[in-house]
Amino acid sequence: MDIFKLNSYGSLNRYKARLVALGNKQEFGVDYDETFAPVAKMTTIRTVLTIAASNGWSLHQMDVKNAFLHGDLTEDIYMTPPPGLFSFSEGSQYDSSLFIHKTQVGIVLLLIYVDDMVITGSDDVSIQHLKRQLQASFQMKDLGCLHYFLGLEVHSNSKGVLLHQHKYTEDLISLAGLQMANPVDTPLEVNVKYHRDEGDILPNPLLYRQLVGSLNYLTITRPDISFAVQQVSQFMHTPRHLHLAVVRRIIRYLKGTSHRGLFFPAGSSLQLLGYSDADWAGCPDTR
Numbered sequence: 001m002d003i004f005k006l007n008s009y010g011s012l013n014r015y016k017a018r019l020v021a022l023g024n025k026q027e028f029g030v031d032y033d034e035t036f037a038p039v040a041k042m043t044t045i046r047t048v049l050t051i052a053a054s055n056g057w058s059l060h061q062m063d064v065k066n067a068f069l070h071g072d073l074t075e076d077i078y079m080t081p082p083p084g085l086f087s088f089s090e091g092s093q094y095d096s097s098l099f100i101h102k103t104q105v106g107i108v109l110l111l112i113y114v115d116d117m118v119i120t121g122s123d124d125v126s127i128q129h130l131k132r133q134l135q136a137s138f139q140m141k142d143l144g145c146l147h148y149f150l151g152l153e154v155h156s157n158s159k160g161v162l163l164h165q166h167k168y169t170e171d172l173i174s175l176a177g178l179q180m181a182n183p184v185d186t187p188l189e190v191n192v193k194y195h196r197d198e199g200d201i202l203p204n205p206l207l208y209r210q211l212v213g214s215l216n217y218l219t220i221t222r223p224d225i226s227f228a229v230q231q232v233s234q235f236m237h238t239p240r241h242l243h244l245a246v247v248r249r250i251i252r253y254l255k256g257t258s259h260r261g262l263f264f265p266a267g268s269s270l271q272l273l274g275y276s277d278a279d280w281a282g283c284p285d286t287r
Helices: 042-055 124-137 166-176 206-218 223-233 241-255
Strands: 002-006 012-017 059-064 097-102 107-113 116-121 140-145 152-157 160-164 261-265
Touching: 042 107, 042 116, 042 152, 042 160, 042 261, 059 124, 107 124, 116 124, 124 140, 166 206, 166 241, 206 223, 206 241, 223 241
Parallel strands: none
Antiparallel strands: 002 012, 059 116, 059 140, 097 107, 107 116, 152 160, 160 261
């Protein structure tokens, strides 16, 4: 399967090719170009960025060339070889991992997601040494300061770290066909309850599920839509036309706020605070 990697502004970074087991199940025009693998621990990523911002650490990014050729399988994988190949024995099994290394003068954090790496810490000498070690062991590309990671746009300065998904939001607006729609001030209408059996069922729920799935990923940097996305996520099984209208409203709200995100200020406290609220029997379907 031929794919390509884009920069944060949508320009071409490089072409890639990947052989996918049962890739024939993907449909052209639907998910043919998708390579999403739900293994990233976004809580870990945000935690690392928070610690780096709080301590004023620099953020570095590296990319492994042909990462899937460096992994060894621990189990048998069966697949039909593509035309022209008589056997297939190479594969990979990667998990997102966080490695912590304490040095004599500080600490180094290495966050790995498949073939992308984020490196930060208080010991700049050890960070450069780690980079050289990685490049000596693997074919690596040093991408410099962290700017774009898994659809997240990262901007660092002396005041802190700004994390947002502007390009991802623009792509979502295009997917919904709402480029010319007027933005709204709130993601949901005020004091409106949504029922699971209200209105006519969508004949094809694919677009609804694509949009809601994308909105869930967008909550990484947009907690202001978390409640609205939770509401529409309840209707994934049998979405109705009304539910799709609610999803479109959320996206119209994003259209006017696409540059918003999370800001992690330098010197902020790392003490974790939690808040909760309860809506007693507020669901009109289950109470």
